[in-house]
Amino acid sequence: MKSAAPIPPARPPIDGPALLGIRDVRDGFDWPRIRAAQIGGGAQFALMLLAANVLGAGIVTVLLAGQAPAWQRILWAAIVGATSLFVVFHRLSARNRTRTAASLSDIRRTALDGLALGIVWAVVPLWLAPLDGNDAVLGVWMMLIVLMTASAMAMATLPLASIAFLATLSAAMGLSLALAAHPALGLAILVLAAILGVASFSRARAMAIVHAQQLALAERDETVSLLLREFEESNADWLWEIDAQRRVVRAGARFALTLGLDPTGLDGMPLLQLLAGPDWETGKFAPSLRVLADKLKAREAFRDLILQVEVAGQQRWWQLAANPRFDDAGTFIGFRGVGSDVTEARQSTDRINRMARYDLLTGLPNRLLVNEALGQAMADADKWGSRCAFMMIDLDRFKAVNDTLGHPVGDRLLGRVSERLREMMTENEIIGRLGGDEFAVVVRDARDTERLENLARTIIAKLSRPYEVDQHTLYIGASVGLAVGPRDGRTAEMLVRSADLALYRSKDAGGGVFHAYEPQLHVAAEERRILEIALRGALQNDELHLYFQPVVDAATTQLTGFEALLRWTHPELGPISPSKFIPLAEDARLIAPIGEWVLRHACAEAACWSDDLRISVNVSSEQLHNPAFVSVVAQALSQSGLRPDRLELEVTESVFLREGTGAIRVLDQLLGLGCRLSLDDFGTGYSSLGYLSRTRFSAIKIDRSFVQAAATGGREATAIIRAVVALADSLGMATVAEGVETEEEHRVVAALGCDKVQGYYFGRPLPVAEARALMGVPTGGDSVAA
Template sequence: MPIKAILGLSDSADTDWTRLRGLQLSTVGHHARIRMAAHLILGLITVWTFQGSFNIVGLLMWFTALASLHIRGGLADQKLVHAERKRMSNREFQRHLVTPVGSGVIWAAAILVFAPFAELAQQVTLWSAVAVLIAASILFYSAAPMGLFVFALITGTASAISFLLQGHFEMVLLVAAMVATALAGSVEIARTSLASRISEGRVSEKDEVVSMLLREFEENEADWLWQIDTSRRVRSVSPRFAYALGRQQDEAEGRPLFDLIGGKNLEPAEMHPSMHELIDYMKQQENFSNLLVRVQIRGERRWWELSGTPIRDKHGNFSGFRGVGSDVTEQRESSEKIAYLARFDTLTSLPNRMQVNESLGEALIHADQWKSSCAFLMIDLDRFKAVNDSLGHQVGDKLLAQVSQRLQSLMGDGQLCGRLGGDEFAVVIRDASNRKVVSEVANKIITLLSKPYRVDDQTLHVGASVGSAIGPRDGATVEELMRNADLALYKAKDNGRGGHFGYVPSLHASAEERRQLELSLREALDREELTLQFQPVVSSKDGSIVSFEALSRWNSQEHGFVSPGKFIPIAEDTRLIVPIGKWVMREACEEARNWPEHVKVNVNVSPEQLLEDNFADEVVDCLAATGLRPERLEIEVTESIFLRDASIARAALEQVLALGCQVALDDFGTGYSSLGYIRKLRFSTIKVDRTFVKGAAQHNAESLAIIRAVVAMAQSLDMTTTAEGAETTEEVELIRRLGCDKIQGFYFGRPMTAADARRLFRTREELKRA
C-alpha cells in the first residue's frame, strides 16, 4: 500500500480505494468519543496549570474554542462508524481533517501564547499534554493517519518555535525526534490496521455468502440433509427428508435406510444397479457426489440425486455418513423423454434417422471385423402423397402408423427398421452374408405394404418401392451406403414403382448424367435449344386435321438430342417446367396463327405450372400477345393435378374455361380416376390412353369395356373423346367402331416441325384444287 494512498493524497490504480476509504473512516468513528474526552481533559489540565500565570478569561475562551471544536467534531466523527459499508471519495475522506487541523491550531496557539508567560514547569506540562495527544493519536487515527500528520506537524512546529525562541535547543531536537517517530509509526500501524480491516471485511463477506447459501439451501424444498450411522440407520431426520421418505420424522428415525428407499424384503438381485453403486460407496466408506439412485418410496418409483461423505470422530473412527439429497424424478423423466425424442420418431415410435445411422454404422463395423456383409434398404411409399393431399394429413399420419406396424412385424434378429422422414423408411440388416436375405426382406416389405389399409372407414391402397445397398461392398461409410441405396431406390421408382432394385455402380453414372442434364437444362431457354414439334389429331369420321398437340424437344449443345422422357421429369422435379411451360404455350399459340381457323392447338400443362397463382393471367397474356382466339387453345392436363390440390386446380381451370378456352383430360384411366372431378369440371375432351387402344386391338375384354365406358360417359356429358397411339389400320378401324370422335397416333403422322405442319395444309389445299 503506497504511503500517499494510505494518507488519502492519491489512489493506486490496482486497488478499489473508494471502498478502503470507508474502512479508514470507520476506525476514526469508533475512536471519536475517546479522542474528544482526551482533548477536553488535557484542556482542563492546561487551564488549571496556567490559571495563575495568564488571564483566566483568555484561558476560558481558549478552552471554549477547544471544547466546541471537539464536541462538534466528535459528533460528526461518530457518524462514520458505519462508513465501512460505503464507498467514499478522496474529497469525502479529507473532510474529516477539519477537526485535527482546528485542534492542532488551538493547541499551537496555547504553546505560542501561554508558554512565554509561564515557568519552565508549566511549559513542560503543556508540552507533555501535547505529546500525550500526539502519542494517543497513533491509536485514534490508526487506519487514517492523515489526522495525526496534520495535528503533529502543527503542534510540533509550534513547540519547536517556542523552544527555539527561549533558547532550549535540546528540546527542539526532542520535539523533532518525537514527531518524526510518531509519523513513521503511524504509517506502519495504519498499513497493518488497514490490512487487518480488509481481511475482516473479506471474512465477513464470506460469512454472508455462506449464510446466504445456507438460507437458500434451507429454503429449497427440493433438497434435504440426511445422515446414517454405522448400521445404516437414519439419524437426525429433518422434516424435508421425512417428507421425501413419505413418512413422519419419528416414524423414519432409526429405521434402516435401504428399507425406507428400497423395500424391506427387497432381494439384491431385484435392486436397481444404482442402488448397488450406493451400497458399494458406503461399504468402502468413500465420498460420492451427485449419484443418481432409483428408489421406491411407498411403492412409487422415484429418482434421487445423493451426495455424501463419511463421518469420523476425533480419533478417525468411522461413525456413519452425512450428506444432501434431492428428488430429481421430474428432471430425470424430462431428460429421458428428450433422449427418446432424439432417437425415436414421435408419429410411428420407430427409430428415427439418427438411430438408423448409428445402427448402420455399428453394422458396418461388425461387417468389417468379421469380414462379412450388412445391408441397408430404403423404402418409399408409392401414391402416399395422393392420400395425404386428397384426404388430409391426419389420415396420412394414421396410414404411416399402420405402415410402421407392418414393417416392425417383418423384422427378425439383427434387423432394425426406422423412419427417415415423410414417407421414407429404412431397414438395417446386420448380417447380409446370404444375399438372398436382402431380396427376401425387400419382397416381403413390398407385398405387405401393398395390401389394403383401413383408415377412418376408408380403404386405402399404397405400394412401396425399395432400393438396397450391400456394405461394405457398395459403401464403406454410412453416408456412402445411404447415398447408394437412395440411388437404387430412385431407379426402382423410375422402373415403374412397386419393385426392388439393388445398387449397381452404373447408377452413379446415371445420377451424374442427370445432374449434368439439370445444369444444361437451366440454360436451355436462354440458349434457344428448345424447339416445338406438332403431332396431328384427326377426326375419326373423315380423317381431317382438327388440332395439333404441341410437344417440346431439346437439342442440347453438350448432350445432343435429349429425349422428353429424360428431361421432362428433371424439369418437373426442379420446377424448371414452369418457365418451359410458359415458353411452350407462347410459341404454340404463335404458330397456331399460321393454321386454318378451325384447327386448334393442344398444349400440355404441368401440375407445377397449373398450380401457380397467376396461371389464368398467363393464359390471358399469351392470347393477347399472339392474337389467337381462346376457343382455338386447348389445355391438356392429367388426373395427377387433382391429387396435389384439387381446389386450386379446379379454380384455375374454371377461369381458363371462362375465357373460352377448352380443357382436355389426358391419359384418362391410367392414374387415380375419379368421376367426381369429371362431374364438377366440364372437360371438352377425354383422351383414352394408348395402352387401352393396344389392348382393345388385341381383343382384351377389359380394354374394350373401358373404351366403351369412356365413350358412353363422354357422350352423356357432351364431351368428345380422343384415342391415342393409333399405329395400324386395324387400330384405326376399331377406334371408329367404338365411337371415339378423334384419333391421334403415328398412323396419321409423327411429331413434325412447324414448317412440316404448315406444309400439310398447303398440300391438302393443292389436292382440293386439283
C-alpha cells in the same frame, strides 16, 4: 475481466484503556463478553490470590517476631486475611453475576480489590518492618517482592486491579527506602513494579485477544450451524459425512428422511451399503455406485456425481458432491459433502431425450435415433466383418387418404401401420419413422440374404392388408428399398442414400414391391442430377424448341391442326428424350416455367397459320393447380393475337386426383376464355366417367396402345374404342386416335368412328420450317417458336 473481491479490513488492536476499564469503546470487539471473561479469569485465580496473601501474612508474622508487638502482628494478619477473603468472595460473586457480559463499572470495581490489598500490605514497609539491615526485616522485604510477583500473576486478567495493587505496595516500599536513605533501592522497587505491571497488562491483553478470537470462531460456527440447519430445513438438499472407513457419522434428519430410515440407526452404517440397498447382498450395483466407490477409495473431491439408488422400492436419482477431510496432522478422516434428490429433473431430462429421439405420433424411434442405430450397426459390422442392412418404406396411396378423409384419419392410420411394423420386428431389427409416410428398418445382422428379402416381402404384404379406421375400410400399400452395408455404402449416409435410390425404383415400378440397391441406380441418380442442373439452365441458354405433329381428319385426311411437342438439345449431351426430362421437370418444380414458355411460343407460332388450324398444347396438373395459370393463358393469347378457340389444352386424368386444389375451377375459367379442352390418354388411367361430367371437354384422345391392339384384332381394345366413340358422340365430344403408324391402323380407327387421328403414318413431329412448309406458310418470316 472480473475485479478481485475486496479484502476485508483487519480488526483493530485491543484498546488499552478499554482493557483497563478506563473508557468504553466500539471498535468491533464484543467488550461486554471480553470483560466477563476478564472477571471469570480473575475468579479462577481467586483462591490462588487468597493462598498467597494468607501464606505471606503468616510468614511475615513469624519473621517480625521480636520486631513488632504480637498484638500488632496478629491484628495486621487478621486484617490481611479478612481483606483477602473479601476480595475472593467479591471475585466469585462477580463471576456468577457476569457470566455472559460485564459492564465497565464491573471492571472498575476490581481496582478497589487491588487497592485494598495494596493498602493492607503497605503497612508492613511503612510501619511494621522499615528496612534497617536486620536479617528478619530483609526476609520480610523479600517476601513482599515475592508477593508482588505472585499477586501480579493472580490478578493478570484484571490489569486495573493488578496495577492498583502494585502501585500502592511499590509506592509504600519506595517511600520507606527513601526515608531509610536508600533512594536507589526505592527506584529499583518502582522499576520492578512497573515491569510487573506491564507484564500483567500484556498478559491481560493476550488473553483478551485469544478470547476475542474464540468468540469470533464461536459466532462463525453458530452462524454456519444456523445456515446449515436452515439449508436442510428449507431445501431438498442434505448434508452427509463419513469417516475414514466410509461409515456414516452425524447423520442429518434430511439425509435419513431421503433414505426413508430412522436417523438414530444411521450412524456407523457403511455409506455404500445404505445406497446399494437390496443389491448390497447380490453385488449387482449400478455403475454410478461403483464410480462413487472409486472416488471414495481415491480420496479425491468430486461434484455433480449422479447416483442411481433405490428408496422404498422406488428408483431415485441423487446428485452428490464431497471433499475429503484431514486433521491437523494431515491424516485422512473421511468425507463431508452435500446431496440432493434430482429424480424429477432426471425424469424431465429423460422425457426431453425421448421426445428428441422418438416420434410423438407413433412412439417409434425418429430419424435421429434411426441414424444413431444405423451408425452403431455399421460400426459393429465393420468391427466383426459382418453385414447390416437398411430398409426404407414408403406407403402407397397414403396421400389419397389424407386428401379425402383428412389428416386426423391419416394420423390414426399411421398408428395402425406402426403397430403392424412392431409385430414383425425382432431383437435384430429396429423400426423407426422418418417422417410423413416414410418408415425405416435397421437390420443389425444381415448375413442371411434370404431372410432379409423375406422380411421385405412380409412388410409389404402385411402393410397392404385393409385397415379399419373410424368406420372406414382403407387400402394402402407399401414400397421398400433395401441396401446392405458395407457393400452398398461404407457410411450410414451412403447406405441411406442407396436405400433411397432402391425405393425410387420400387415407386417407379408402380409400388407394392421391393428392390435392392444396384450400382446402376447410382449411375442413373447421378445422370438425373446432372440433367436437372442442365435443365435449370435450358431456358436461359435457349436450348428448348418446339416440334409440331400433324392432326388430320380421320375420314378425309385433311390437316386440322398440330400438337406442340417440346424438345431439348443440350450442347454437350445432345438431344434429350422428353421421357427423361419431362418427369424430371415435374419433380424439380420446373414444369411451370417450362410449360409457360411452351404455351407462349406455341400461340405465337399458331398465329401465323391459317385460321382453320388449331394448336394443341399439353398442360401438366401442376400448372392447372395454380390459379395464376389462367392469367398466363390470357396473356399468351393476347400477346400472340391467337383466337382462343384455336387453342386446345390437353390435360390428363391425374389433374382430378387431388381434391380441393381448385383445378376444376381453373378449367372452367379457361373455358370461359374460349379455349378448348381435350382429355389425353383416356383409358390408361382410372377412366372414371365422373371426369367427363365435371368439365366440358371438346375432345377425348385414345391412347396408341388401344389403336395398335385393335389393328391386330384385339377384341377388348376394339370394344373400348367403340365405347369411347359412342360416349364422346353422346356428349358432343370429338375423338382423336393417337399413335396411328400404319394404313391398317388408320382404316380400323376410321371404321370405328374416330373423328381425328395423329401419328407417324401422317407425319412425325416436325420442326417449325417443315411444319410451315406442310401448311404452305412462307418459312422466311419471323417466328418466336423458330
